[in-house]
Amino acid sequence: MVEVTLWGSLGAVAGGKSKVEIEAKDIRELFRKLAEQYPGFEPYIDRGIAVAIDGVIYRDTWSKELPQGAEIFLLPRLAGG
Amino acid sequence: MNFDPRFSGRNFTSVGTRPIRPDGVDKVTGRARYGADFNMAGQLVGRVLRSPHAHATIRKIDTSKAEKLPGVKAVITSTDLPDLTDGDSAMYDILDNCMARKKALYDGHAVAAVAAVDARTARQALKLIEVDYEVLPHVTDVDEAMKHSAPVLNDTIFTEGVEEKPTKPSNVTKRTQYGHGDVHEGFGQADFIVERSFKTEQTHQGYIEPHACVASVSSDGTADLWVCTQGHFVYRQHCAQLLGMEASKLRVTSSEIGGGFGGKTHVWAEPVALALSRKAGRPVKLVMARDEVFRASGPTSATSIDVRIGARKDGTITAAEATLRYSCGPYAGMWAELGAMTAFACYKLDNVKTVGYEVLVNRPKTAAYRAPSAPMAAFAVESAVDELAKEIGMDPVEFRIRNAAQEGTRSSYGPVYGPIGIGPTLEAAKNHPHMKAPLGKNQGRGMACGFWFNFGGQTCTDLNIGMDGSVSLAVGTVDVGGSRASLSLVAAEELGIAYEQVKAVVADTSSLGYNDMTDGSRGTFSSSMATISAARNAIKILRERAAQMWDIPVDDVVWEKGHAIAKGEKYGNLAALSLKEIAAASGKTGGPIAGHSELVADGAGVSFATHICDIEVDPETGATRVLRYTVVQDAGKAVHPTYVEGQYQGGAAQGIGWALNEEYIYGKDGRLQNPGFLDYRIPVCSDLPMIDTQILEIPNPNHPYGVRGVGETSIVPPLAAIANAVSNAAGVRMTHIPMSPPRILAAIEAERGG
Secondary structure: OOEEEEHHHHHHHHOOOEEEEEEEEHHHHHHHHHHHOOHHHHHHHHEEEEEEEEEEEEEOOOEOOOOOOOOOEEOOOOOOO | OOOOOOOOOOOOOOOOOOOOOOEEEEEHHOOOHHHHOOOOOOOOEEEEEEOOOOEEEEEEEEEEHHHHHOOOEEOOHHHHHHOOOOOOOHHHHHHHHHHOOOOOOOOOOEEEEEEEEHHHHHHHHHHHEEEEEEEOOOOOOOHHHHOOOOOOOOOOOOOOOOOOOOOOOEEEEEEEEEEEEEEHHHHOOOOOOEEEEEEEEOOOOOHHHHHOEEEOOOOOOOOOEEEOOOHHHHHHHHHHHHHHOOOOEEEEOOOOOOOOOOOOOOOOOOHHHHHHHHHHHOOOOEEEOOOHHHOOOOOOOOOEHHHHEEEOOOOOEEEEEEEEEEEEOOOOOOOHHHHHHOOOOOOOOOOOOEEEEOOOOOOOOOOOOOOOOHHHHHHHHHHHHHHHHHHHHOHHHHHHHEEEOOOOOOOOOOOOOOOOOHHHHHHHHHHOOHHHHHOOOEEEEEEEEEOOOOOOEEEEEEEOOOOOOHHHHHEEOOOOOOHHHHHHHHHHEEEEEEEEEEEEEEOOOOOOOHHHHHHHOOHHHHHHHHHHHHHHHHHHHHHHHHHHHOOHHHEEEEEEOOEEEEEOHHHHHOOEEEEEHHHHHHHHHOEEEEEEEEEOOOOOOEEEEEEEEEEOOOOOOOOEEEEEEEEEEOOOOOOOHHHHHHHHHHHHHHHHHHOOOOOOEOOOOEOOOOOOOOOOOOOHHHHHOEEEEEEOOOOOOOOHHHHHHOHHHHHHHHHHHHHHHHHHHHOOOOOOOOOOHHHHHHHHHHHHOO
């Protein structure tokens, strides 16, 4: 079970929660379970969500494991120049 | 991917040296081929008709007269680029930006295009196209666009992110919020509070090379595109989707690039060129003129930002708050959100709140510009931080050091930081001789910090070893700042051979797997990771071939300093085999030797910089002169230090232009008044001092060599550093960028009058 912190507008689609607890071993499973539990997540996942694991931001490595006790923070997918 | 990206702390032989760049001679002798330098037999000239109105309904377009003009081979409108985006709103916006459909949304919006046998005929044809416009009220100012009385650009947009569901459409597409703690409580603990409002005007990336391409669609449906871009694989995806093609049938080759800085990260003219070629049955070259580049491509957001920061007498910040309003052009974006995320990222704050508003205006579609949105937010925050330090009576560097984020700090955008470099850049700035140099009359010194995320992405690389032992490295990230040299150094390092033995090229889209574009400071970070991986795969094969040549088990062969070594006393008589010797024998040991890599490079690591500058202000005219400028930034590991310094200097130079001169000026009619380099003045060499640089190397734990991206962060602090210097020199707080002479003079006179 990992605790996942959501950014502001993402919290709105999780019923106003800023944190949710999910049983997930990696980013792929996390996104799948979030979409199952909160259907409003899907368009955000399609648009792109980055996952910060202990401060390191992952945009595409969906196989990245979510260590127990790690700080998991969801962020919008970033644009660069 | 079976690749361990963790930092290994190795000693380097090639990495960190400064060889001459492989593309240098061609660039200084004019042989290098940029977007407009490519030609195909029978190619036509493409030209685009653009809206003269800031906001207008397109009632009808009559192209019949243009089509009848001798020499005209194709005329297209939006009907030739039908909507194939299948509900993908971001792609629909790109399509509509390439060719207006129901409405022209800004001065310069493309409405039709022609392909003709020569430029003169093409220009004549544009004049023969009749567009029936219904001119609508427009709005170009970000604050005006938020008012209830403002004309609404898109009546299908309702503000996202607000508590009460809106009932009316709005130019505000989205509200976002970041932060933690309780700012109300934090301000209650403050002994000093600074509250200011700031504005920054819209600027262009100012790339010297305009958008340019040659498109050729064959009758069998296959196509070639030669183009100036930051990401040819992304351009292929965009063009294939917008034209209904299979991506594999469109080969895109990237030219040399004369600057992009975020402005060449999505398509503008390329689908138009392909649609013209498809209709004409001949290749079409389409090159934007400079005024088209300004009117219809690029720019960053104009902004309006309110900042409030409170601190105790001892210099501890107790609360920080900002409201950021960013223009997006006529299409939704996440520009204010990026400003809201980055605004206070340099600081350790218990109570922080930022709110961003994305605002539609009748200006060109906002594009990314080098650490997009961060420089404007840093300008507002770092100006207020400087002012607050003054009120408390603390040195501005000491004040920042006291409040700087560190490992374990919760960032203002959410996650807790790992190892970061803001503290070391501030300490380096504090101890830099620049900080102690004397200043003369009317001269001021300013400093500021900046933050940017950096990221990696999908990356694919091939490393091929020739039979003569030379190495070809094919990468898929466009070289925007010397990455071919850096990646050659990395290949040489990993293989243990000389830099001169490696030749790196940017391969076309049919030769490599997909690569994300070169943005987010990812070119060297990502492709060096893929190059290391590819080289290690090649070394595995080199060891196998050496084992064959010696007829011994491969496990007994190690790779050291460019040679296969048979380990163990039993092989004492075997002389080491060089890469060249193994390559020469490859035809008889299994054929070509190559290493391939495809991976997602994540874990780029955030980046910080601190800049110092000295400015002289003429109090009679408001004119400024940059006397001295110093950049201190963490590079993780500088693969080719000269190019790292070049990135630092380039970002500072662009920031200086943004801070002091550059500005989109719109008339009351909503038309851009200064679409050329005479009236939109970017800095030239004679405007700038030699920009001094100091590279810090705090290894990125998520890269084998410790590399971080370095391309973008250098543009974040300059607006603020220069504003602080000008404010100190002029004796009045400057709150509006650019600080052009009339604005400085007006501020000085207002201060005198007040």
